Amino acid sequence: MKSCDVVLLGAGHAHLGVLRLWAAGQRPPGRIVLISPQPYAWYSGMLPGLLSWRYQAEDCRIALEPLCQAAEVELVSGNVEHLDARQSLVHLDSGQLVKGRFISVNLGGQTRLPPLQNPTLDILSVKPFSQFLAGWHRWQQEGHRSLAIIGGGPAAVELALALSNQPVGQELALICQGELLSQHPPGLRQRVRRLLALQAVELREHSQVECVQGDSVRVAGGRSLPYERLIMATGSAPLSCWQSSGLALDKQGFISVNPQLQALHHKHIFAVGDSASLPGATRNGVYAVRMGPVLAANLSASLKDKPLQAYKPQAQSLALLSDGSGGALLSWHGLSASGRWVGWWKHWLDQRFMQRHRIAGLPA
Ligand SMILES: Cc1cc2nc3c(=O)[nH]c(=O)nc-3n(C[C@H](O)[C@H](O)[C@H](O)COP(=O)(O)OP(=O)(O)OC[C@H]3O[C@@H](n4cnc5c(N)ncnc54)[C@H](O)[C@@H]3O)c2cc1C
Incomplete structure (x- = not known):
């Protein structure tokens, strides 16, 4: 010991x-x-x-x-x-x-998971990141399939926007149990809804996932939605x-x-x-x-x-959400904004965080 x-x-x-x-x-x-x-x-x-x-x-x-x-x-x-x-x-x-x-x-x-009943579709949890990234690389090698992201917070939104900006297009949906970004100002929700629509991401709000059964996602109200892949970004448990x-x-x-x-x-x-x-x-x-x-x-x-x-x-x-194409969206104290300048600001803050924790001269 x-x-x-x-x-x-x-x-x-x-x-x-x-x-x-x-x-x-x-x-x-x-x-x-x-x-x-x-x-x-x-x-x-x-x-x-x-x-x-x-x-x-x-x-x-x-x-x-x-x-x-x-x-x-x-x-x-x-x-x-x-x-x-x-x-x-x-x-x-x-x-x-x-x-x-x-x-x-x-x-x-750890990521919250809905009940899984003999799922035949491929599921990745966003955390731990190393496992998620390994799974994501495997998916890329296997080719594109229909994909749904489950979650309605900033992480799920950022993932949806990032994955809608891939070189190879794919059918992509974002499914959230209540209103999208419910803890954030209405202005941010509007901006995000607009961006998701522009990127052809199908947004399903007020669709609580009751379980994943076989090859489909069962949402409240008894509807079954067929997808081939799922990413769970449902917050910390x-x-x-x-x-x-x-x-x-x-x-x-x-x-x-x-x-x-x-x-x-x-x-x-x-x-x-x-x-x-x-x-x-x-x-x-x-x-x-x-x-x-x-x-x-x-x-x-x-x-x-x-x-x-x-x-x-x-x-x-302050919440800064990447928009997947170099810009970002901002939410602070009931206010919202978006654009390239927010993306540069986010990049600067992220780089500052990384540099603070890197010991000079040694590789990552
Ligand atoms: C895609 C995505 C984007 C996000 N973007 C933002 C953002 O821009 N801003 C923001 O504020 N929040 C963001 N979040 C939320 C943020 O990631 C978490 O709230 C934050 O990481 C929590 O920090 P933490 O220090 O508690 O734990 P973590 O950062 O999760 O660190 C936990 C550490 O513990 C290790 N660990 C886990 N289990 C074990 C174990 N059993 N034994 C040993 N080690 C273990 C992990 O490897 C990890 O290194 C994002 C989340 C996601 C999923």
Whole structure:
């Protein structure tokens, strides 16, 4: 068994920020490990650009080894299978056990799936990204087929716009259970509906998917829609391993944390990003990134037995959605805009994020 002062679970957005700050000189003393199934972290904000051929894979991922080396953190390869909160023990799929005085969880979530009844169509979940991208490349080699994307949030919209901009056209539908982009201003919805229509994407709103049965998708009202391929982009669901962790969970099964980002009844365990549940915090990359500096400070303070900081979720966050052809759409505080200039702005922000986490001179 490996014993450490701090165990970081997952190379999510907040942990990347923690590593960056520690690499810049704020690392606390002690033995620290990061557990990740892969040697790099994918950046979701650039995934639509990768699918629409604007970026290469290397542009959209951050190499973990150089970042860990700079932060003096040991990178352990593996998938977290179980967390025992009381014993502060992490079980990896390799059989390895890792014990931490403090443990920080930044494992994201998993894609929600509808009931699957002997599905014969090909289904890809958008997360984990590495599996999604491998499946997408396989589909491209097999040739085009009719495709439906299930989901109505920004990620589903960005995927639909990116995939409608492929060199080889394909029949493409976007199916959402309620109104498209229901958390965003009406102006953004109108812009997106116009773009989807221009790109010949069939939009089906208020079509809750009840199940996937054989070769079709059954939506509320009893209609069956035949497709050959499905992409699930239905938002974050909690990882099932939290159920047996002993941690306090919210009604949906996410880890409940206090403003200091500590698990409610296990103060030596921190949780951030999509894995965590904190009133006022939305599950997206922007909030996960903002948790990073507070988490870094609180892990250091915990090791030194000093007072912790509170994370205050921002009231509003800027959403920038790629339009699949170099431009982007913007939603902020009830306002919306779109165009090439929004695309340039998004590109600049994405590049800045990537550069901050790359250690100069080392490849992605
Ligand atoms: C196509 C798409 C586009 C998006 N665009 C945006 C955007 O522009 N802006 C925005 O704010 N949000 C965006 N999102 C949402 C955003 O991706 C998530 O909300 C965000 O990634 C959550 O960050 P996180 O740090 O909690 O987890 P993640 O970024 O999901 O990181 C979790 C990490 O944990 C690792 N991991 C998972 N399971 C295990 C395990 N069992 N063991 C070990 N490691 C594990 C993963 O490999 C990953 O590195 C997008 C989502 C999608 C699908």
